[in-house]
Amino acid sequence: MGFKLDSTGRAGFAFxxxxxxxxxxxxxxxxxxxxxxxxxxxEVEDVTQYFAGFNAFFNAPFSFPLLAFDSxxxxxxxxxxxVDAIPLYALLLKVFVPKSFAPFNPLGVWIAGCFVAQAICxxxxxxxxxxxxxxxxxxxxxxxxxxxxxxxxxxxxxxxSQWIVLCALALYLRSRNTGQAHRWAxxxxxxxxxxxxxxxxxxxxAIYLASHLGSAERFKPAFVARALVPFVVIGASLFLTxxxxxxxxxxxxxxxxVFSMNLLSPLHxxxxxxxxxxxxPGQGEGxxxxxxxxxxAFVLSLVLKRKDGDDTFGRHKALTWLMAxxxxxxxxxxxxxxxxxxxxxxYPSILSxxxxxxxxxxxxxxxxxxxxxxxxxxxxxxxxxTKLFAACMLVMLVVQISDLSAFRRLLVAVANRPAExxxxxxxxxxxxxxxxxxxxxxxxxxxxxxxxxxxxxxxIMRYAAVHNIKIxxxxxxxxxxxxxxxxxxxxxxxxxxANSMYVFNTxxxxxxxxxxxLFPSNRQPECKVLDFAHVCxxxxxxxxxx
Numbered sequence: 006m007g008f009k010l011d012s013t014g015r016a017g018f019a020f021x022x023x024x025x026x027x028x029x030x031x032x033x034x035x036x037x038x039x040x041x042x043x044x045x046x047x048e049v050e051d052v053t054q055y056f057a058g059f060n061a062f063f064n065a066p067f068s069f070p071l072l073a074f075d076s077x078x079x080x081x082x083x084x085x086x087x088v089d090a091i092p093l094y095a096l097l098l099k100v101f102v103p104k105s106f107a108p109f110n111p112l113g114v115w116i117a118g119c120f121v122a123q124a125i126c127x128x129x130x131x132x133x134x135x136x137x138x139x140x141x142x143x144x145x146x147x148x149x150x151x152x153x154x155x156x157x158x159x160x161x162x163x164x165x166s167q168w169i170v171l172c173a174l175a176l177y178l179r180s181r182n183t184g185q186a187h188r189w190a191x192x193x194x195x196x197x198x199x200x201x202x203x204x205x206x207x208x209x210x211a212i213y214l215a216s217h218l219g220s221a222e223r224f225k226p227a228f229v230a231r232a233l234v235p236f237v238v239i240g241a242s243l244f245l246t247x248x249x250x251x252x253x254x255x256x257x258x259x260x261x262x263v264f265s266m267n268l269l270s271p272l273h274x275x276x277x278x279x280x281x282x283x284x285x286p287g288q289g290e291g292x293x294x295x296x297x298x299x300x301x302a303f304v305l306s307l308v309l310k311r312k313d314g315d316d317t318f319g320r321h322k323a324l325t326w327l328m329a330x331x332x333x334x335x336x337x338x339x340x341x342x343x344x345x346x347x348x349x350x351x352y353p354s355i356l357s358x359x360x361x362x363x364x365x366x367x368x369x370x371x372x373x374x375x376x377x378x379x380x381x382x383x384x385x386x387x388x389x390x391t392k393l394f395a396a397c398m399l400v401m402l403v404v405q406i407s408d409l410s411a412f413r414r415l416l417v418a419v420a421n422r423p424a425e426x427x428x429x430x431x432x433x434x435x436x437x438x439x440x441x442x443x444x445x446x447x448x449x450x451x452x453x454x455x456x457x458x459x460x461x462x463x464x465i466m467r468y469a470a471v472h473n474i475k476i477x478x479x480x481x482x483x484x485x486x487x488x489x490x491x492x493x494x495x496x497x498x499x500x501x502x503a504n505s506m507y508v509f510n511t512x513x514x515x516x517x518x519x520x521x522x523l524f525p526s527n528r529q530p531e532c533k534v535l536d537f538a539h540v541c542x543x544x545x546x547x548x549x550x551x
Contacts, residue, residue: 012142013132020139021128024146025121032413037420038117040110046424048464051089051160052112054480057463057470058088060108063099064473071096072246077466077479079443084247086200087482091115091163092246093200108471112162119165123150126171130379133178136386140398148378148405153274153294153412154371159419163202169194170372173209174379177216177324186220192235199239200246207363208372210236211327218323258483260364265337266291268347270367271374272300275408282344291335291367293374298405302381302397309388317384328373334363335370427464428536436506436533436540437472443505444469445497447523449478452488453513461510461537494523502528502543509539 010016029038036042047053058077062085065074072092075082085092091112098111127149131142149155149171158164172194180187191213198206213235222228264287267273273283274294284291295303310317318325338350338360352360363369385397446465450458462480469476477496478486497507507530509520517532520539524530530541 011137012139013128013135013137017128017132017139017142018125020142021124021146022121024143025124025150028124028150029117029120032416033113033117033420038113040113042421043424044420044422045110045113046426048424048427048467049460050463052162053463053467055089055091055112055162056110057467057479058085058090059095059111060470062088062090062095063102064104064107064470067099070244070246070248076470076473076475078481078484079475079477083479083481083484084250086203086247087484088479089161089163089482091166091201093197096200107473115162116159116165119168120150122166122168123155123171126168126175129175130171130178131382133175133182134379134383136383138386138394138398140395140402141382141386144398144402144405145378145382147402148296148299148382149375151296151405151409151413152374152378153296153409154292154374156412156416157292159416164204164368166198166201166205167371167375169198169201169205170208170212171375173198173212174372174375177212177219180216181219186217186231188231188234191216192238195235196239196242204363204365204368208331208369211331212324212372215323215327219321258361258364260287261360261366262337262339263287264290264365264367265339265341266293266335266367266370268336268340268342271295271370276411277408280343285341285344288341288367290365291370293335293367293370295374295377296405297408298401298403299378299381301404302385302401303377305397306381306384310384313388315384315388317380324376328376331369331373335367335373337366427460428468432535433468433540436535436542437474438506438542440504441472441474441506443501444474444476445500445505445507446476446478447493447507447509448488448513449486450480450484451486453510457510457512457537461512465508465538490523497523498525505543507541507543509541511537511539514539 012020034042037044045052045056061076062072062074065076068074070084072085073082074085077083077088085095094111094115124146127145128142131145136142136145155165155167158167176187176190176194179190195206195210195213198209213232217223217228217232220228263285267284267288269280269283270288270291270293272278272294273280274292275297277297278294278300309315338352340347340350360366382398382401385394389397444465446462447453448458450462452458459480462478466476466479468474500507507520509532511534514520517539520532520541521529524543528543530543532539532541534540
């Protein structure tokens, strides 16, 4: 068998991999990929949570359930899921990487892998659609790898795993082409997706459902039962990975209707398309600019489709309806055109568990954007002459590359941004005795003044993880905390005074006397002000430990 220059064959696969690697190395320095450059040293960003959460989980001994660890939110602990540590990745690293590596940062490698996987999935989709054109492949790979809603997500590492959605679309097409369910492949993808990011899992699961509805046997009981197997496996796995977990350990979150997509979002944000007042506060989560090249190709495809009477949407009815529902959910119950409020939708209360879990609804337009790219390239390939199609792809690429140039420059700038340290590491190290095993931070997350807690808690959370110290709170998703003074006093009284340090945010505890009132009268601490906090210790006789 020879190595043929077929865009849907091994040569096309090699091109996709090469482009993914080129894109990564073009925009990210090597130390970013290795997790050591200044981007990862920040102490007050979301990546601080991911770094701290991963290392706290990695350092913790294996326990049951497998994703549980108690070094954050001590003593009840939390799960790797709730610190966005990419649970599947973190667990595999914990199994195979020596513990002596800690603390280390594997997130840059994950991001690099996501770009390559995104390119590979673009190739796979073109292969399943039998689009044998190098220009089509180049357009698909470039557009799907450089989509602004994808490249702007490096600050939220698990959401960079959008290849999960593209893989689901490829499997959907594969199932239709072969007439087979490919349940093993779907099962692996959905289980992996569940333990990477719940949003991406939900999107992939919905595409799986659309694939199921496209089968002639979709209503047969045996077919339905087999289709439910991946979800049964996930449900059973929870008792190995996450459960048991007290109900009080998980709280509901708001934000649905705020973290939504604006109607202008797919059309606003590039070099050439701008609108005044394009979004409301919070709608950055619904940022979904497609790029002018994609918009032009999509409009042309719709015009041709109307003239030709093509029934592409009818042949993919379930998927088309799903994309319409995704779009509606992305817009949420409060629909805006720029800053103009158009309509409110009363969602049934029965949907509140969904709107609470998936409160950043604007993200659900991501599969729609992918489908717009795929549909536009494929439709033009099938309905234009070879020369005219080649001209369209060249125009699409040139316009898209130019229109998104600012996003690529921003990607480089963000990846190389300098860190702004918050903690004086030398001073904190001087206060942390060699026997320190526990760190108590007050006020806890979701207590005290919200405008300060993340700027103070996040650096302390990172410091504790780096030094393998258990901390009584943390920036943990859907966590609950008892904020009462009585609870704080009880927690301090029950602590191991000899091996603990106590940190009080001066924004909430400006006077050291307020701090000392929280300690038992016979175990008064000695405190020192460091950066933004009173740092206190209790010696055997109420003295500062050396």
